[in-house]
Amino acid sequence: MKVVIQRSKNSNVIIDNKVYNEISHGLVVLSCFTEGDTLEDINYIVKKITNLRIFDDENGIMNKSIIDISGKILSISQFTLYADTKKGNRPSYIKALNGTEAIKLYDLFNEELNKIVPTVTGIFGADMLLNITNDGPVTIIIDSKNK
Numbered sequence: 001m002k003v004v005i006q007r008s009k010n011s012n013v014i015i016d017n018k019v020y021n022e023i024s025h026g027l028v029v030l031s032c033f034t035e036g037d038t039l040e041d042i043n044y045i046v047k048k049i050t051n052l053r054i055f056d057d058e059n060g061i062m063n064k065s066i067i068d069i070s071g072k073i074l075s076i077s078q079f080t081l082y083a084d085t086k087k088g089n090r091p092s093y094i095k096a097l098n099g100t101e102a103i104k105l106y107d108l109f110n111e112e113l114n115k116i117v118p119t120v121t122g123i124f125g126a127d128m129l130l131n132i133t134n135d136g137p138v139t140i141i142i143d144s145k146n147k
Helices: 039-051 099-114
Strands: 002-015 018-032 062-064 072-077 119-121 129-143
Touching: 002 039, 002 072, 018 039, 018 099, 018 119, 018 129, 039 099, 039 129, 072 099, 099 119
Parallel strands: 018 072, 072 119
Antiparallel strands: 002 018, 002 129
């Protein structure tokens, strides 16, 4: 499992020309699954996301987690995170888990996140427009296979 986490202000996801979900302060999480991902991978990533100290404290030092600031998460599935660009100029997405299996893990991932932090999503597999105001900017990539 691979995620890209962005500290965010005023981010939203638009589907069919309408705002589907939005957050005003928190994290945008882009996620992708690969063959062999399990609940263990999800739990590892959820723990990392919810405990990362990437929000400023009263001294302007990144010392607070999303839990500490009572933030929200906008969670978006993005199979292109497993793009393989080694050959040629057209990426291969063969390492991304097929949609039937990936949606199960994506739903479980969001359920686990939502137990800790209010989490809203896009629609799995939909064509989405994502507006992210990256605060900082702060962007972190985590891969559950690189623990």
